[in-house]
Amino acid sequence: xxxIVRVNKNNPEIELIDFAAKVIKEGGLVAFPTETVYGIGANxxxxxxxxxxxxxxGRPQDNPLIVHIAELEQIYDLVKxxxxxxxxxxxxxxxxxxxxxxxxxxxxxxxxxAGMDTVAIRMPSNTIAHLLIKRAEVPISAPSANxxxxxxxxxxxxxxxxxxxxxxVIIDGGKCDVGVESTVLDLTEKVPVILxxxxxxxxxxxxxxxxxxxxxxxxxxxxEDLKPKSPGMKYKHYSPNAEVYIVxxxxxxxxxxxxxxxxxxxxxxxxxxxxxxxxxxxxxEKGEIIVVGDRNRPETIAKNLFEVLRQFDKKGVDVIFAESxxxxxxxxxxxxxxxxxxxxxxxxxxxxLP
Ligand code: AMP
Ligand code: MG
Numbered sequence: 001x002x003x004i005v006r007v008n009k010n011n012p013e014i015e016l017i018d019f020a021a022k023v024i025k026e027g028g029l030v031a032f033p034t035e036t037v038y039g040i041g042a043n044x045x046x047x048x049x050x051x052x053x054x055x056x057x058g059r060p061q062d063n064p065l066i067v068h069i070a071e072l073e074q075i076y077d078l079v080k081x082x083x084x085x086x087x088x089x090x091x092x093x094x095x096x097x098x099x100x101x102x103x104x105x106x107x108x109x110x111x112x113x114a115g116m117d118t119v120a121i122r123m124p125s126n127t128i129a130h131l132l133i134k135r136a137e138v139p140i141s142a143p144s145a146n147x148x149x150x151x152x153x154x155x156x157x158x159x160x161x162x163x164x165x166x167x168x169v170i171i172d173g174g175k176c177d178v179g180v181e182s183t184v185l186d187l188t189e190k191v192p193v194i195l196x197x198x199x200x201x202x203x204x205x206x207x208x209x210x211x212x213x214x215x216x217x218x219x220x221x222x223x224e225d226l227k228p229k230s231p232g233m234k235y236k237h238y239s240p241n242a243e244v245y246i247v248x249x250x251x252x253x254x255x256x257x258x259x260x261x262x263x264x265x266x267x268x269x270x271x272x273x274x275x276x277x278x279x280x281x282x283x284x285e286k287g288e289i290i291v292v293g294d295r296n297r298p299e300t301i302a303k304n305l306f307e308v309l310r311q312f313d314k315k316g317v318d319v320i321f322a323e324s325x326x327x328x329x330x331x332x333x334x335x336x337x338x339x340x341x342x343x344x345x346x347x348x349x350x351x352x353l354p
Pocket of ligand 2: 143144152
């Protein structure tokens with residue numbers, strides 16, 4: 001049986017947190033909110049508990065988990081060394097949506113790291129996540145609390161949809177602030193590499209530590225035999241049931257193209273979803289139109305993206321046409337998740353190439 005507990009994130013009820021913390025200590029699974037998305041967590045030092053995460057999610061075993069900590073000192077149990085650049089980044093961005101990759105200590109089980117000698121670590125800022133880790137008195141390993149392949153959960157209702165009956169506790173702490181998963185930065189290479197873009201952006205990282213690269217596979221279809229450094233790169237991810245197409249080009253042309261594509265699909269008897277923005281939504285007349293956010297405040301688009309994908313599934317659309325976004329700042333994270341949801345299918349609004 002899954003117990004659902006509602007906790008106030010502005011003033012968490014400590015007895016409810018302690019109830020969930022005890023479940024973690026005893027080797028159980030707790031789904032909990034973070035500022036990015038909901039996580040499904042277990043004691044990082046308990047191999048059997050970690051295995052249960054993979055089973056509950058249907059997650060491939062070669063996809064490693066992020067270890068979540070509440071206090072800086074906890075890192076010294078988990079890693080071989082903390083490079084200077086990591087120290088600088090931790091000071092600037094922790095707690096927050098930045099995951100750093102280190103060489104792992106012996107204490108971290110290989111089931112957690114998918115057999116790799118590196119470990120991903122993050123300190124979440126969400127008060128519920130922070131308190132849960134603190135009261136459990138162990139680091140908590142947690143991937144996103146969705147069934148593998150589905151859009152990440154940004155509200156407890158999404159976790160209930162995917163994992164009710166498969167975890168011991170679901171903490172309902174309301175909607176997540178950021179809405180896309182943490183930035184994953186690999187510090188084990190000479191030049192740090194972003195393996196997954198998030199709300200701590202390339203621009204922000206470069207300002208603090210200088211040279212940072214983006215893994216070239218982030219925005220294009222990965223090769224079949226890719227050995228995942230960050231498995232988000234390997235698997236089709238974040239996918240709603242409908243086929244998603246990203247329509248690219250100049251915004252005015254994009255709107256026009258989506259109108260045409262919608263007409264065409266409706267003629268075939270398909271149910272069409274349109275992922276629109278505050279700036280464009282009134283220009284669409286047909287199809288199921290959902291506004292994902294405001295182009296002038298791209299953080300609103302990140303926050304709503306996964307929820308909107310789930311809403312289209314509820315409406316039972318066959319195909320979704322999504323407007324595209326700029327690749328800078330948080331736009332890189334938005335486009336990376338959209339590309340994965342679409343299986344990298346794009347339609348140009350700029351007309352056929354000659
Ligand atoms: P999730 O947030 O559910 O997608 O799961 C955790 C993410 O962290 C995955 O995409 C992993 O690729 C990434 N990750 C965890 N551990 C490592 C590691 N040791 N090296 C590279 N990426 C990692
Ligand atoms: Mg995930």
